[in-house]
Amino acid sequence: MANSNNWGEIYKSTWWGDKAWSANTLFIDSAPPGFGLNLLKASEDMDNTLDWITRTGASVSAQNTNDPNGELTAERVDFAADVNSRIQQLVTLEASTTYTFSVHAKVPSGSQDFRLKALGVTGVGSFTALSSDWTRFDFDFTTTTAGTYTLAIMNATDGAARSIQFWGAMLNEGADVGGYVKTEASVGGSSPTPEYSGFGDEFVGVTAYYSLRQFTEAETLNAIRVRRSSDDTEQDIGFDANGDLDSTALTTFVNEDYNHYTSNWAADVDGWTVNNAGGGTVTLSNDTNRLKVDVSGMTTTALRPALNFPTTIWSNITEGCSVTITIEGANLVVDGLFVDGTFQNITDHDLDTGTFTYTFTKGASNTAIIYFNSTGKGDYVGFLESVVITQTTADGAVTTWYDQSGNGNDATNSTESEQPLIVDGGSVVTIDGYACLDGDLGAGDTMLQATNVIDSVGDVAIFSTYALKTDGTTANQITFEIGNGTSTHRIHDTLGRGGAGTFGIDIRGTSNYDFGNATGVAVDDIYLNSILSESNGFYINGTQQTSDNAVRSGSTVDALTLFNRGGGAFPYKGKLFEFIFFDSDQSSNRTGIETNINDHFDIYT
Amino acid sequence: MWYIGTREEVEQYNQKVNAAKAYKGSITSNWANPRQHPDGSKWAIVANNSIEPQEESNLIFEVQLSDDWTPEVEL
Numbered sequence: 001m002a003n004s005n006n007w008g009e010i011y012k013s014t015w016w017g018d019k020a021w022s023a024n025t026l027f028i029d030s031a032p033p034g035f036g037l038n039l040l041k042a043s044e045d046m047d048n049t050l051d052w053i054t055r056t057g058a059s060v061s062a063q064n065t066n067d068p069n070g071e072l073t074a075e076r077v078d079f080a081a082d083v084n085s086r087i088q089q090l091v092t093l094e095a096s097t098t099y100t101f102s103v104h105a106k107v108p109s110g111s112q113d114f115r116l117k118a119l120g121v122t123g124v125g126s127f128t129a130l131s132s133d134w135t136r137f138d139f140d141f142t143t144t145t146a147g148t149y150t151l152a153i154m155n156a157t158d159g160a161a162r163s164i165q166f167w168g169a170m171l172n173e174g175a176d177v178g179g180y181v182k183t184e185a186s187v188g189g190s191s192p193t194p195e196y197s198g199f200g201d202e203f204v205g206v207t208a209y210y211s212l213r214q215f216t217e218a219e220t221l222n223a224i225r226v227r228r229s230s231d232d233t234e235q236d237i238g239f240d241a242n243g244d245l246d247s248t249a250l251t252t253f254v255n256e257d258y259n260h261y262t263s264n265w266a267a268d269v270d271g272w273t274v275n276n277a278g279g280g281t282v283t284l285s286n287d288t289n290r291l292k293v294d295v296s297g298m299t300t301t302a303l304r305p306a307l308n309f310p311t312t313i314w315s316n317i318t319e320g321c322s323v324t325i326t327i328e329g330a331n332l333v334v335d336g337l338f339v340d341g342t343f344q345n346i347t348d349h350d351l352d353t354g355t356f357t358y359t360f361t362k363g364a365s366n367t368a369i370i371y372f373n374s375t376g377k378g379d380y381v382g383f384l385e386s387v388v389i390t391q392t393t394a395d396g397a398v399t400t401w402y403d404q405s406g407n408g409n410d411a412t413n414s415t416e417s418e419q420p421l422i423v424d425g426g427s428v429v430t431i432d433g434y435a436c437l438d439g440d441l442g443a444g445d446t447m448l449q450a451t452n453v454i455d456s457v458g459d460v461a462i463f464s465t466y467a468l469k470t471d472g473t474t475a476n477q478i479t480f481e482i483g484n485g486t487s488t489h490r491i492h493d494t495l496g497r498g499g500a501g502t503f504g505i506d507i508r509g510t511s512n513y514d515f516g517n518a519t520g521v522a523v524d525d526i527y528l529n530s531i532l533s534e535s536n537g538f539y540i541n542g543t544q545q546t547s548d549n550a551v552r553s554g555s556t557v558d559a560l561t562l563f564n565r566g567g568g569a570f571p572y573k574g575k576l577f578e579f580i581f582f583d584s585d586q587s588s589n590r591t592g593i594e595t596n597i598n599d600h601f602d603i604y605t
Numbered sequence: 606m607w608y609i610g611t612r613e614e615v616e617q618y619n620q621k622v623n624a625a626k627a628y629k630g631s632i633t634s635n636w637a638n639p640r641q642h643p644d645g646s647k648w649a650i651v652a653n654n655s656i657e658p659q660e661e662s663n664l665i666f667e668v669q670l671s672d673d674w675t676p677e678v679e680l
Contacts, residue, residue: 225632227630227632227633231629232626232628232629232630232633233629233630234629234630234631234632234633399630399632399633400632412632414632414633414634414635415633415635415636415637415638416626416628416633416635416636416637417636417637417651417653418637418638419633443606443637443651443652443653443654444637444651445640445651568638568640569640569674569675570675
C-alpha cells in the first residue's frame, strides 16, 4: 500500500493523535491509548483470584487443556445452572470510548453457548454452537462515563449448567479486535471486591425472586411497575447505584403534578351551578374568560349564596389536591369551602391580592361548594378568575412485582383495589428505612399473583421477609400461597393461624403438615420465615420451630399468590419486603441464605 | 368500604367505575373483583370514594365487612 507521507511503513497506525505534523517531521509514536494493549490482567490465568472473580456458582479448572499454541495453559469454566453464572474482572475505562472484549473458546464435547458482557452497558455478545476447535469470539461496546466496569464471561441465556474451555481473554480499545496480547497475573494484594453483590450473585437456581433490592449486578432490572393514583398511568421502577429501590425515581413519578381541573369560562359557565342563592337571586354567566357572579335581591344576610364545583371534576381526585381559587372584586368574598361534609372556613385569605390558595384532602363525598360572604352586603357582582385543582402528591400502587430471577414469574394484578401500595400519600412505605409493599393501604383485599411458578413435584424452599402492621394481628391472614386457592393448595404461610399474634404454616401433600402456634409476632418488627418442605421444616429468624417433614404433591403447575390465598378472602394486612422461592431443596444452603437476608435487613442478632 | 348487593348490582357498579376511570396504564384495567359471601346469599365490592352506585341500585354501603364474610382457614 502506498504511503503518502514518504517515510515508508514505519508508522501504520490509523491514529494520528493531535501532534503538529509537518513535511520535515517524523514521529515514531505509540498507538493510541489502549490500542495494541490488553486491558485485562491474567489473560491466561482465569483461576487467579487476584484478578478474576467467580460469581453465581461458576468455578474454574486451571490448565485444563492445551491452548491454540499447544501449551497446557487453557482453563475450563464450569457454569452453574443459572443464567447469571459467570467469571468477571474489574477494569477502569474512559468515557465515551469503544472497546472490544474477546476470548478464545471451545468445548470439551458437544456444542455449547456463552456470552460476553460489560455489566451495566447496553448490549451483549451471545455466541452459540461452540465446537471442539479454538475460535476467537469478540464483542464491542461503548462506555458512557469514565469509571470502573465489570467485564464478564457468562453462561448462556438458557441458564443450563455447562463447561466451556477459555484462553486468552483480552480487552482492547477500538471497535475491532486487536492482535492477542498476553498479560500476567497479579501477585500479592487482595482479591477484588465486586461493584455490587446481590442475592443472585451468591446463590444458584432461584425460581422466583421478588424484592426491592437488586438481585444481581449482571443484569439491568426493574423491581416493580407502579400505577400512580393521580391519573392511573404506570411506570417501571428499578434500582439506584447501591442496588436499592430507586426511591427518587419512584417519588418523582408518583408525585408528578397532575392537573385535575382548570376552569375554562371562555364559552360558558363550564358546569358551575348555583347551590344556594342565599335568599336572593344568583345568576352565573361567562364574562371575558371569567365566571360572573351576579347577586341581587338579598333579603337576609343570615344566608350565604354558594356555588357548586362541577361534579365531573371530582370523579378521579384522590387526595392531597391543591385547589387554587382566584377571585376578583372586593364585593365577592369567598367565605368558605364545604368539602366532604365539612365546612372549611377560609375567610382570612389575603383580599389585597385577590388570590389565595386552599389545600384540602379529598374524602368520600362527591360534593364541594364555594360559599360567599354576604354579611353587610346588598346586591353585588363579582368574578371568579380561575379555579385550578392540582394533585401534588399521590399513592403509588404496585401492579407488577418483577421476578428478577430471569424466569419470568412476575407477580401482577390488573385490579386496582387489590394492588399493594409502595407510596402512601407521596412517601415511600418503609420500616426501619427498608422499602416494602403494604397490603393494607389500598381500597380492598390485596394480592399479587404469578401463574405456573412450579413445574415439578419435588422440594420447595421459601424465604419470606415481612412485618405486621398495628391492625394486622387478627387471625387468618395468608402472607402467601402456592396452590389453586382451595384446600388442595400445596403450601401457605398464615399469620394468626393459632390466634392473633401467631405464625402458622400449612403444607398439603401425601402427609399434611400443619403448624400453627409459633407465638410472639410483634407489630412493625421485620421477620424472616424460612420454609423447607422436605427435611427441614419451618424457621423463624433462623430458629427452627419444628423439624416435621411434609411431602408435597399435587398438580405440576401451580400459581403463587402473595398477600392472600389464591381465591382471595384471607388478605394479609401487613408488609412484604422480599419473597424468594426455590423449586428445589435448599436445606444445605439455608443458613447461608438466611445470613444473606439478615445481613441486608438486619432482622435479628 | 364496601357495597353489598346482588352479583348483578356489584358487577354493574364495577363497570361504572371502570368506565369513569378509563385506565391509562398498560396493566390495570379493572376496579375490583366482586366477592361472594361464604353462604352464597350476597356479594360485596370495594367502594370507590369518588363514584357512587347507579341511582336505581339497591347496593348497601358498609364501612367494613362483618366477620361472617371471612371464613376460617381450613385445617
